[in-house]
Amino acid sequence: MKPTLQLKQSQQLTLTPQLQQAIRLLQLSTLEVNQEVARLLDENPLLEREDEDAMQPYAHGDAASTSVVDSIEVKDEISQQGDEDWVKDDWNEPSFSAASGPDDEKEVRGEVAAETPSLREHLIWQLNMSQHDVRDRKIIGLLIDALDVNGYLAQPLEEIVEMLPQELDITLDDLETALVQLQHLDQPGIAARTLSECLALQLKALPEDTPGRDLALRLVTQHLNLLGAHDFAKLKKLLRCDDDALRTVQSLITHLQPRPGAEFEQRAADYVVPDVVVEYRHGSWHVRLNQGAMPRLRVNQMYANILQQGNEKNAQQLAGQLQEARWFIKNLQQRFDTILRVSQTIVDRQFSFLEHGETAMRPLVLREIAEQLELHESTVSRVTTQKFMLTPRGIYELKYFFCSGIATESGGTCSSTAIRALIKQLVDQEDARHPLTDSRMSGILAQQGILVARRTVAKYRELLNILPVNLRKSL
Template identity: 30%
Template sequence: MTPQLQQAIKLLALSNVELEGFLQGELEKNPLLDRSDAPDSGETGGTDADARERASAAESAGTDELIAAGGSERDAPLDVDYGAETFHHDGVSDQPVRDPDGGYTVGSDYGIGSGGGEDFVDPGEINAAARSLHDFLLEQAGLLIRADQIIASDIIDSIDPAGYFTGSLTEAADRLGVPEARVEAVLLAIQTFEPTGVGARDLAECLVIQAKEADRYDPAMKMMLSRLDLVARGELAALQRLCRVDAEDMADMLAELRGYNPKPGLAYGAAGDAAPIIPDVFISADAEGGWKVELNQATLPRILVNRTYAATLAADGARSKETKAFLSECLSSANWLMNALDQRQRTIVKVATELVKQQDGFFRHGVSKLRPLTLRAVADQIEMHESTVSRVTSNKYLSCERGLFELKYFFTSAIGTAEGEDVSAEAVKSRISALIGAESPKKVLSDDKLVTLLKAEGFDIARRTVAKYRESLNIGSSVQRRRAYKLGAASRAA
């Protein structure tokens, strides 16, 4: 694999905004590259005639066989082993996971996401995450600790971004001129706020708060949380003896522990930190009842090869072998980059077009018609490697009448139904969200009740899956929602 080919593959994973930064570096390194401010004439990857000729040839070659002009790159196919370390984890959500049917869907363990499996992130939630933890805690304090607002404010000022209280109760009591027991009582009240675990003085206390919230703080869990050193060292046999549980109960306790958040405050941030999401592709209905797929030209960098300048340098300054070699290398690199950019754009359009075709029901009727879809299904249709499709859909967003979605949102796992037909996991998530949205504050739906309601509608789903989907939607447990309803009622009464 040549460095140029490795770079070409990684270009696929860049969004238009990220590509702008990459090209700025190339413009600084290569004197034969110029930025074009002229409107695009319909061709991609530049404005000169030679680039358009190469674009036409590249289109017939296919993305997986992108080869730059000249040199050893001509014999090196782009369709390579994408599992190799060289290309591993180009993007946050760039790790396809094989499903039971042999295809690939997006995994659930890499955090951001938007779609495939559990890596869905609503773009609206990204802006919500910019809400200050400090302000959020003060809002709750205003509702629940009215008599000790000054003490609560002082304590909240000492809570770090991770959600931990880093101050001293003694110093706070001296500073405010109140008994230390009163300050501690306010801190304990703050520890009942959202996010669960906030205001803890150390990791153990943070986890204890979450265990109590989940109603799992029994004597065995209490012992485990008092001996986190054994958990960290993996001394499970000793821990099992101390907790007086069998291996099955120990495994269940560890699974519960892994579900807790050691840094609850990090779900919030300083206002203004969140960057806006800019779509890379626009989808709109055409006059014939189909769909039109267009790249976002406003964010698409445009460059061209300044051949006049290259000819001038060759005529005036190329007196030495070193100068001639430098100019030749710059021209070759510029030509290759133009070709790679053109093919990148065509590939994005090709993949997006197939996604729209596969998920036509979603664009016409909404998330309830979202189909289960794997990387392999799309790759087979457009004759590309699955990992090429994965890279193309990483870090790129699609804008349509229904909103803004990451391309990976459209790759979802399948959930069985009573009729034997599979439905998208996102459709199930949408139904869970709708059921919870319609619940009565006086009759909050538990996960078990949600399972019963979903099965009555034909969805064959387990309780742990309902809980996982609910958490991926950032919807709290029934206990947390009941508390939120009470806070809302108190706010309205005030």
């Protein structure tokens, strides 16, 4: 075959740099957008902030307010093995409420706040104040360094001895003696090898006349697994006690700390700046942009004037930077406009949630919003990811308001979010002595016209971190 030249006409979709930037800005979070703005301000002299004081904290009830900053605690999930599973039902992790005030503003602005001493610092301070000789302090210090973040000594003493240099002349007996001395330091329960030992150490630290103390010691050292399984009948038989005595013991144990080192953790916190704020005005719900989350930019007029005069050697470079600045300002404004439109449409669909809570959440999918606003579903997906809305009920990611639906007896649909809220409501109101089974909850929902299979109830219960019926049973 001879090579030939042919003309062929075809259509091809090409994303211009401006369109690529618009798409990228749309999927960035507020924090990432501000980082992008800071980068361009450093690189492009024709771009400048319109108002340096734009990022001031939002004050509730102030129409001229500019920013809302709310902190959300990131809780560490620490899974324990074996006999530790049972504590999930009875102990709550320590948490910090998200509140606004001067202290929060200091933290947001990066000012130095007083830090809680670490577990190691707390123990070393006590060790230095003790009457132990230098050698004993060093051995106890070795064990302190071996503690994990929960205050447990997970590594066997035999392994620690083998790892130590022989010239230190530290024996297993030395470590065992040091361990006892370490366990007598504050915090009670520290340096335990197991949950059982941790609880026992805390019980031993209580006054001897504490009601239920001796019985609780027997339980945690011999029958902790039965308490985890809520096998109260067997516990009463083995401990030879009645319901009241076992109830006292259970209450005493649940007030102990299964993670004695937890309060010394330096907890990281994520700060969420809402992109939009929902307010109730004139009988309806309205969404407005959080001005504090919107970088206000403009073209630097001084450089623009130089460019217009045409006497600048680098006029071509400035012209490119001017165009880049204008594109960025336009795309940034388009980002905020799209977020506002999508947010208002979501609120129009989910206003019942704002008024009545999760049980009133209606089914909603991305396609509904996309069709109403004549946007592509992928655009709506980008807008609702890592964008947050401040409502009277709290701060929510826009994606939270989308959920699937389940058929009802009347022919309508009920959202999965509403069903989860109803299941939680049923569990909160159940008799602890006779908790509801998944089948029973399915039946109760069916009586309300919501047809949910037992397997679905079990799935939603697990998503809510609600224990199965046998582990929710109480005396």
